[in-house]
Amino acid sequence: MDLEAKALTKKYGNFYALRGLDLKVKGAKCVGYLGPNGAGKTTTLKLFTHLLNPTGGEALINGYSVQKEMKKALMEVGTLIETPDFYPYLTPEELLTMLCRIRGATKCDVKHALEEVGMYEWRNKRVGKFSKGMKQRIALAAALVANPEILILDEPTTGMDPRGMAEIREVIRDLKKSQRLIFMSSHLLSEVTEVCDEVAMLDHGTLLLHEPIDVVLERFRGNVVEVTALNKIDGEAIKGIKGVVSVEQISDTRVRIGFDDGAQTQHAILSALMQQGVDVVEYRSVGMALEKAYLEMIGGDTK
Amino acid sequence: MNDFEQMLIYSRYQFRNYVRAKRLxxxxxxxxxxxxxxxxxxxxFGNPASETAKKxxxxxxxFAPTLVVLTALFFGGDAIASEYQNKTGYFLLPNPIRRYVILWGKYLASLAAGGLVVLIYYLSGTVYTYYYHSTVPVEYWYSLAYALVFLVSLLSLTYMFSTFFKNGAVALVIVAILYFFVFNxxxxxxxxxxxxxxxxxTYAANIITLVFxxxxxxxxxxxxxxxxxxGITVTIYNPxxxxxxxxxxxxxxxxxxxSTIVFEKKEMK
Incomplete structure (x- = not known):
């Protein structure tokens, strides 16, 4: 199972929404697709799902061109693009059954899909009365119902409350375990860090990075830790620890320590604190590595 | 799953949606x-028993031509435009189903719902005519057939207009203006x-009543x-x-x- 963009380009007048994207994702994994508003994320996903036609290049799914062999290309793909709406007088059960029958899917399980997104008890209610969050859950169920091997998800937790977001992330984690390729755009860096194996970053329609998330996290690891202890922390004593470059005393029991090297130094600082008799209860990196990578490569605000 | 089977399945669910909708x-x-x-x-004001069954x-x-226009508006005016405006297209279009299958599947559902209304109307006329004359003239069945052909044709035209727009209300209003004012x-x-x-x-649709x-x-x-x-000359044509x-x-x-070409090319931006 794979998704491949070959010099994929989408142009509106003189504006490039996507400029010669070359990207290949393959195998059972989750790939986070990051970028600011207008970077071209949704455009990419729409090109892969036949909602847009490319100006140049090609979108391939499992080797089939989405533009030339649409039915074959999308046969093993479940999609959630933006927040779709549904025919208001049909029920979730009817909508998903219709989808299964249209796809001729043999692996369909409407009940399981609705249970997974927490909508089974609403299966016989008309969708027209549902809230945006409920519709988003139904949309995810629609992506899952035919049990496809590839999932293309566009900001899947949009419009959901915090509980809903957590539940959907859990669903995505479970999906990863069942050997699927998940290609997911998101604004939420924490979400991508939590769920994905690889990350691709896009800005102004151009791909800036595509690497395993561990590599990105290591490369952009933050060199600041925040320490919380049960007893008073002596900031001056910490300055003497090898590799420490700055100490900011936040309160008697909390300090923020800057250091000049990688994980080894971070570990050495913790050991030294323990030796100094500091009763450490929390020791954590400040600032996400992915956020740092995002800011360095793209700049601007992050959510 | 071939295209025709997909069309029938989609059409059946669309019809169910129409039947439950307020519009019908x-x-x-x-x-x-x-x-x-x-x-x-x-x-x-009249005396139906004393006139001919044909009258x-x-x-x-x-009233049948007007009813057909209303039916086409109700079930076709925003049929495709609403897929874009209401974002229902995001649910259906990214599936292994061709655009023309969606277009004509929806058309069939509209035709079935609209045909149902026209048939109910003509059935009432049948009962009414039979009540007074104990017979229904053959011209009435021809009128029904022409009304159904008009529905098939006008609905197709309405779908074509609907594919041009991305706003359902705009599509509906423009098609209404065209049918009720511009053509007349x-x-x-x-x-x-x-x-x-x-x-x-609308000139062609006159055969629905001319048949009598x-x-x-x-x-x-x-x-x-x-x-x-x-010095004015008025020429009245009857088709x-x-x-x-x-x-x-x-x-x-x-x-x-x-409409098939436009919908195939239309993008969900």
Missing amino acids: WILLLITGLVIALIVSVNAY TASTFAS IIDGVIQLTGIEPWFSI QGSHMGDYPHKTVLHPGN YLWEGLAIMLGYLIISAII
Whole structure:
């Protein structure tokens, strides 16, 4: 199972929404697709799902061109693009059954899909009365119902409350375990860090990075830790620890320590604190590595 | 799963959606009110029992063209535009189903819902005519057949307009203006030019009522020239029955081709 963009380009007048994207994702994994508003994320996903036609290049799914062999290309793909709406007088059960029958899917399980997104008890209610969050859950169920091997998800937790977001992330984690390729755009860096194996970053329609998330996290690891202890922390004593470059005393029991090297130094600082008799209860990196990578490569605000 | 099977499945669910929707019930209510109006006005001001069965049936059929226009508007005006405006397209389009299958699957559902309304109306006319005359003239069944052909054709044209827009309300209003005003104005103005309006679908739809004229079907003047004075000449054309059918068929084919091409190319931006 794979998704491949070959010099994929989408142009509106003189504006490039996507400029010669070359990207290949393959195998059972989750790939986070990051970028600011207008970077071209949704455009990419729409090109892969036949909602847009490319100006140049090609979108391939499992080797089939989405533009030339649409039915074959999308046969093993479940999609959630933006927040779709549904025919208001049909029920979730009817909508998903219709989808299964249209796809001729043999692996369909409407009940399981609705249970997974927490909508089974609403299966016989008309969708027209549902809230945006409920519709988003139904949309995810629609992506899952035919049990496809590839999932293309566009900001899947949009419009959901915090509980809903957590539940959907859990669903995505479970999906990863069942050997699927998940290609997911998101604004939420924490979400991508939590769920994905690889990350691709896009800005102004151009791909800036595509690497395993561990590599990105290591490369952009933050060199600041925040320490919380049960007893008073002596900031001056910490300055003497090898590799420490700055100490900011936040309160008697909390300090923020800057250091000049990688994980080894971070570990050495913790050991030294323990030796100094500091009763450490929390020791954590400040600032996400992915956020740092995002800011360095793209700049601007992050959510 | 072949395209035809997909079309039938989609159409069935769309029909279910239409049947539960308020629109169908509103249209049925309008139809019921019109039926009540025809029956009560005829009973009060006329004497249906003393007229011919053909006359009674033609009174009923006279509202059929307007009903077909309303039906096409209700079930086709925003049919495709709403897929974009309401974002239902995001649910269905990214699936292994061709655009034309969605277009014509939805069209079939609209046709079934609209056909149901027209059939209910004509059924009422059948009961009404039979009640007074114990018979229903054969022209009435031809009128029904022409009304259904008009529905097939006008719905196709309405779908074509619907594919041009991304806003359902705009599509609905523009199509309503076209059908209730523009086509009628063209038909009226063209009478002064002496040209036969063979290009107008509403002109073609006149066969729904023309079928009742004369001693036998088709027994009516194709062209009547009037001179009302002041040097004005008015030429009134009536389409031949075959001509009316041919015009409607032409509209069906041309609008079907255009709407299929437009919808295939249309992007969900």
